[in-house]
Amino acid sequence: MSKVIKIGTRDSKLALWQANTVKTKLEALGYKTELVPVKSTGDLVLDKPLYEMGITGIFTKTLDVAMLNETVDIAVHSMKDVPTALPIGIVQTAVLERASSEDILLTKIDFDLTKPATIATGSLRRKAQWLHRYPNHTVVDLRGNVNLRLQKLQNNEWEGAIFAKAGLERIHLLPDTHETLDWMLPAPAQGAMVVVALENDEFCKEATSKLNHTNSDICTKIERDFLRTLEGGCTAPIGALAEVVEDSIQFKGCLFSLDGKEKLEIAKSVAIANYKDFGSKCGEELLKNGGAQLMRQIKKEME
Known part of the structure; x- marks a missing residue:
């Protein structure tokens, strides 16, 4: 454990809290760590709505580059800010126990x-x-x-x-x-923190994987699979929430028009053992029931 794990993070108060939480947990396991704060484009440009900036990865790209340049070893993110497709060479290694998603x-x-x-x-x-x-x-x-x-x-x-x-x-x-707002479905993975590392860094992958919370990992995967199936690279008003209830997972998902007038929703449950393709299947069902047409309308309006 002689290697010092350099933890990349945005330098906002919340991001630093998240990174320090991971730092504390890793050090409790005997690892040496160091925080490396950076500013993201999403933090620097505040006069435009996120969707006008190409929201996908706006808060994570700077840290992705720092990782690929080996300036930092791992990064800690609010999971809802992370694109559903990670850059080549970067992998998810842990989802910490989820806080409130509300x-x-x-x-x-x-x-x-x-x-x-x-x-x-x-x-x-x-x-x-x-x-x-x-x-x-x-x-x-x-x-x-x-x-x-x-x-x-x-x-x-x-x-x-x-x-x-x-x-x-x-x-x-x-x-x-x-x-x-208990009637409002959250962003996929809202309330969860995720750790990512370089795919070829076995030391950091092993160290951070010890922080993974299984139920949080499963639920956020379902929500993000639902998001990925619907969005096709386009930002849209999508909500999703998966929750473990005894030996099953209860899921709710929604897609709205930009003006909020049109609403599509889905509610399903599945046994925990069968969770792996559940989010994607829910997304596919919503697409078949009007979602594909609504996504085309959203993309056209955002061009």
Whole structure:
């Protein structure tokens, strides 16, 4: 264990928390580690919605390059930010035990949801689901790290903003007063942290694989397989959640039009032993039942 494992991470407060969590766990197993923070394009460019920047990998590409250049040995990511297809030479080695996958609404004042309001989010998925439920509301773009987004909420005349509960919990910024959006399906793998390493680095692959949480690994694989089957390289309002219930897995998935008016959904269960192709099959079923046509419409609107 003489090798020092260089852990690549974005330099936001949340990303550093995640990387330090992995650092602590590896050191508890007897490994030597070092953090190597870098800035990603997604952190530097804050004046454009993510989907206009080609969202796939926007927060991970800088670390991918650092790994392939061997500047860092492993990288720690919020799993929902990671493209479903990893770069050649990089492999997933561990999914840590998942935190909450829920979205929450933060508000400055109490307001009547039945009346016109302005809600902020940088997510197409959240925007579409919110407009589907509250078509008389306006949704505006919200970018930046967690602290910056919280500040923007205070500085603007918006009624509220949507956040991932896990991110706020991890850096101790979750307000006592918040509304859990239990009707909103999360992003695939929301609330999960993933570790990736170079495919030919047996030392780091073995070390980090010891951090893998089996149920979290299985559920996020199903959700990401569903996403990959639907998206075909296109950003779209897609939600998915797989949960282990006794000896089976309960799955819900959805696809919305960009304006939130059209909604397609699927709900299925499968025995844990049969999970491997489950996410892909759910995606294929949704594509057959209107999803393919809706994805063509979304791609056309985003050109």
